Amino acid sequence: NKSRKNQKISTQNVRRTDRHFKRNEQMSKVWKFDGLLQEEGWLTPCYVKTDSKGHIEEISQIRPNDTGHLESVEGFVIPGFQNSHSHSFQYAMSGLAEIHPDPASQDDFWSWRETMYSIALSMNPDQFEHIAAMLYAEMLSHGYTHVAEFHYVHHNKDGRPYSNLAEMGERLVSAAKTAGIGITLVPIFYQKGGFGKKAVEKQRRFISKTSADYLELLSASDKATNNYSKANIGLGIHSLRAVDQHSIGEAFQESKHSPIHIHIAEQLKEVEDSLAFYNQRPVEWLLDNFNVNKKFHLVHATHLSENEVAGIARSGAHVVLCPSTEGNLGDGIFPLHSFQEQSGNWSIGTDSHIGLNPLEELRILDYGQRLTTHRRNQFISPTNGDSGLFAVDMALTSGRKAMGNSNETYFKIGQPMDAVVIDSKSPLIATCEAKNILSTLVYSGDRTNVYGTLVDGEWKVKDGRHQKLDGILSNFKKSLSELKIR
Numbered sequence: 222n223k224s225r226k227n228q229k230i231s232t233q234n235v236r237r238t239d240r241h242f243k244r245n246e247q248m249s250k251v252w253k254f255d256g257l258l259q260e261e262g263w264l265t266p267c268y269v270k271t272d273s274k275g276h277i278e279e280i281s282q283i284r285p286n287d288t289g290h291l292e293s294v295e296g297f298v299i300p301g302f303q304n305s306h307s308h309s310f311q312y313a314m315s316g317l318a319e320i321h322p323d324p325a326s327q328d329d330f331w332s333w334r335e336t337m338y339s340i341a342l343s344m345n346p347d348q349f350e351h352i353a354a355m356l357y358a359e360m361l362s363h364g365y366t367h368v369a370e371f372h373y374v375h376h377n378k379d380g381r382p383y384s385n386l387a388e389m390g391e392r393l394v395s396a397a398k399t400a401g402i403g404i405t406l407v408p409i410f411y412q413k414g415g416f417g418k419k420a421v422e423k424q425r426r427f428i429s430k431t432s433a434d435y436l437e438l439l440s441a442s443d444k445a446t447n448n449y450s451k452a453n454i455g456l457g458i459h460s461l462r463a464v465d466q467h468s469i470g471e472a473f474q475e476s477k478h479s480p481i482h483i484h485i486a487e488q489l490k491e492v493e494d495s496l497a498f499y500n501q502r503p504v505e506w507l508l509d510n511f512n513v514n515k516k517f518h519l520v521h522a523t524h525l526s527e528n529e530v531a532g533i534a535r536s537g538a539h540v541v542l543c544p545s546t547e548g549n550l551g552d553g554i555f556p557l558h559s560f561q562e563q564s565g566n567w568s569i570g571t572d573s574h575i576g577l578n579p580l581e582e583l584r585i586l587d588y589g590q591r592l593t594t595h596r597r598n599q600f601i602s603p604t605n606g607d608s609g610l611f612a613v614d615m616a617l618t619s620g621r622k623a624m625g626n627s628n629e630t631y632f633k634i635g636q637p638m639d640a641v642v643i644d645s646k647s648p649l650i651a652t653c654e655a656k657n658i659l660s661t662l663v664y665s666g667d668r669t670n671v672y673g674t675l676v677d678g679e680w681k682v683k684d685g686r687h688q689k690l691d692g693i694l695s696n697f698k699k700s701l702s703e704l705k706i707r
């Protein structure tokens with residue numbers, strides 16, 4: 222009986238903790254899992270020893286010589302998913318833009334954006350933080366252990382900066398800390414209302430007038446990440462339509478070692494406007510005017526010519542694909558097949574959070590390609606034909622780069638034990654050989670397959686439940702009832 226057994230384990234845990242350690246102080250411990258994914262394949266069974274910070278000390282097939290606490294888990298462990306693109310506040314409007322009272326009227330990305338603006342204008346910092354904390358707890362429940370927050374709601378409702386310039390960014394870091402997810406805060410430079418156009422009133426909370434203003438915000442945001450050991454900073458340009466050429470150049474000069482995130486070519490109208498203004502397509506223009514390199518993460522990059530596909534791949538830049546949101550907004554389909562043939566790198570993001578399941582993002586991405594090409598093997602794997610493994614590996618390795626994390630090893634000694642534990646007892650996992658686990662998971666899995674999520678060697682989600690759900694949910698409900706948007 223699963224729940225009884227888990228109860229027993231957790232009771233033992235608590236007793237030992239009480240006897241030997243103060244509250245909130247982690248102990249070094251040994252985990253036993255049914256299997257752990259490594260680059261060479263599954264290690265079955267697997268013991269992992271973690272230190273007092275939750276970092277990995279040892280990985281082996283036999284139990285380490287250690288008298289410390291052993292926690293035995295009936296699960297297969299894979300590295301935590303990386304969510305490379307998030308606008309946390311948009312979670313509050315998930316599903317709400319699907320009611321179309323006038324069937325004759327045109328509803329598209331741009332009309333959706335009007336609703337999104339009014340929600341962005343309505344939130345105070347507390348509400349903003351509570352929504353983000355709920356979202357991040359839900360992300361953890363789906364197996365994400367790190368998120369890149371593409372953050373542009375910077376200022377007070379009247380458009381004036383808060384006395385703490387990075388007030389709202391600090392709230393996101395605080396929300397991530399509450400939920401226990403890693404965060405790469407990407408404060409966004411947002412300057413204009415469109416190519417060559419002034420920002421409009423509705424965009425007042427987003428605006429940095431000059432690159433100097435933005436760099437000040439970036440520096441304040443960087444300081445805000447000091448409040449949490451799992452927070453770091455990235456640099457972000459909203460889009461080519463939102464910042465002028467000169468200012469983009471000035472911002473890029475400050476990028477130091479950070480990842481650089483930018484929305485690009487999401488909508489056809491954006492491509493048309495770019496052609497009208499710059500006489501070039503967005504990606505074409507970006508590649509021609511800046512030293513685009515492997516630090517760049519081009520979000521969406523939906524509409525590309527063959528030259529642009531080749532140009533991105535050659536530059537080493539990554540793309541961030543958000544298939545559930547891109548589908549929901551009717552953006553279009555990224556030319557994945559051609560990009561992969563040229564060894565392009567991509568990761569996934571949940572963007573507007575209409576979907577939060579990383580497995581679903583991978584499937585929608587694959588199925589979009591299958592539906593348009595009538596071929597099934599779309600994820601191109603140079604080493605073997607396992608689409609599930611390829612998808613998990615690509616989303617992880619490119620996703621970590623989107624976070625500014627240079628670790629290329631799935632589980633590495635000295636690195637945090639951030640992992641998703643797949644329930645060994647779910648029917649299809651319980652009955653398949655280790656080599657079939659990832660394809661089974663990616664193509665037939667959902668949240669119910671996630672037994673738990675570990676961050677820094679601690680259960681953030683256990684037995685499908687976030688450990689701080691009650692408090693986070695109650696704040697979320699309070700804020701949503703104040704906002705009256707749902």
Ligand SMILES: [Zn+2]
Binds near residue numbers: 308371484520
């Ligand atoms: Zn976005």
